[in-house]
Amino acid sequence: MKPTVxxxxxxxxxxxxxxxxxxxxxxxxxxVTRYITPLREGGSLPALAExxxxxxxxxxxxxxxxxxxxxxxxxxGGMIAKLLKLRVPELVFVExxxxxxxxxxxxxxxxxxxxxRGLNLGLHFLSGALAYDPVTTKVDGLLASQxxxxxxxxxxxxxxxxxxxxxxxxxxxxLIDHGSTLYFHHTWTNWDVQALSPFPLxxxxxxxxxxxxLERADTKFKQILxxxxxxxxxxxxxxxxxxFAEEGFSANEIREVYYLFLTRRLEHSDNFLNEAQxxxxxxx
Numbered sequence: 001m002k003p004t005v006x007x008x009x010x011x012x013x014x015x016x017x018x019x020x021x022x023x024x025x026x027x028x029x030x031x032v033t034r035y036i037t038p039l040r041e042g043g044s045l046p047a048l049a050e051x052x053x054x055x056x057x058x059x060x061x062x063x064x065x066x067x068x069x070x071x072x073x074x075x076x077g078g079m080i081a082k083l084l085k086l087r088v089p090e091l092v093f094v095e096x097x098x099x100x101x102x103x104x105x106x107x108x109x110x111x112x113x114x115x116x117r118g119l120n121l122g123l124h125f126l127s128g129a130l131a132y133d134p135v136t137t138k139v140d141g142l143l144a145s146q147x148x149x150x151x152x153x154x155x156x157x158x159x160x161x162x163x164x165x166x167x168x169x170x171x172x173x174x175l176i177d178h179g180s181t182l183y184f185h186h187t188w189t190n191w192d193v194q195a196l197s198p199f200p201l202x203x204x205x206x207x208x209x210x211x212x213x214l215e216r217a218d219t220k221f222k223q224i225l226x227x228x229x230x231x232x233x234x235x236x237x238x239x240x241x242x243x244f245a246e247e248g249f250s251a252n253e254i255r256e257v258y259y260l261f262l263t264r265r266l267e268h269s270d271n272f273l274n275e276a277q278x279x280x281x282x283x284x
Contacts, residue, residue: 077178
């Protein structure tokens with residue numbers, strides 16, 4: 001379903017690689033200089049790589065799995081988490097040169113790198129971090145509520161006991177891997193209906209038992225995530241990532257659907273807030 005003419009606002013597509021918007025949201029761009037090792041967790045085959053700034057990054061490639069859609073999910077999810085003052089590794093745009101990976105011996109990896117030439121996404125590598133264990137590490141009620149609220153808002157199907165997608169680093173909880181958020185865009189149909197979904201899968205969230213301040217999180221976060229702020233997040237999506245053009249959508253129309261999905265979901269946050277509260281009561 002395309003946005004109506006009245007719903008379409010003029011969007012300024014990102015230009016260049018060092019992308020900044022008026023809300024002081026910035027992403028640096030780095031160039032991969034060394035492919036270190038694949039991280040064979042899940043089907044997307046991210047990799048640990050070194051960039052020309054001397055730092056290591058977990059790189060998500062647009063040539064793998066769900067392609068650019070997973071990168072869009074990662075970008076929006078990571079930026080939303082950052083705005084909500086939750087701990088996430090720095091996100092950077094990662095440029096992959098055409099010649100990079102030609103000497104890679106693994107044929108699968110070489111194909112992946114060749115299909116990912118251009119702009120990809122990276123997360124700063126948290127060296128020495130350990131996977132979050134809900135048995136040994138408890139999370140306070142407010143932080144748990146904030147994370148559960150954000151994941152319900154973004155329709156994150158991960159963050160379960162089997163796959164927490166959280167790390168403990170320097171005794172603090174860090175959120176990683178938002179590639180499974182916004183799953184409406186994998187079908188790209190009835191996005192307006194899906195925006196109102198109560199998201200029943202929140203019952204599987206690993207932090208739900210601790211999330212005893214969901215209403216407080218809802219009130220605070222709706223003050224932060226204004227329509228203007230959401231617009232700025234969506235405007236960060238590079239043109240090269242919105243070329244899938246389902247149903248004849250242009251790049252700006254695709255960005256507009258993300259904007260409308262997020263703002264409508266926020267306007268009707270009671271839908272997923274109530275679902276999370278009911279699911280928590282069933283657990284305790």
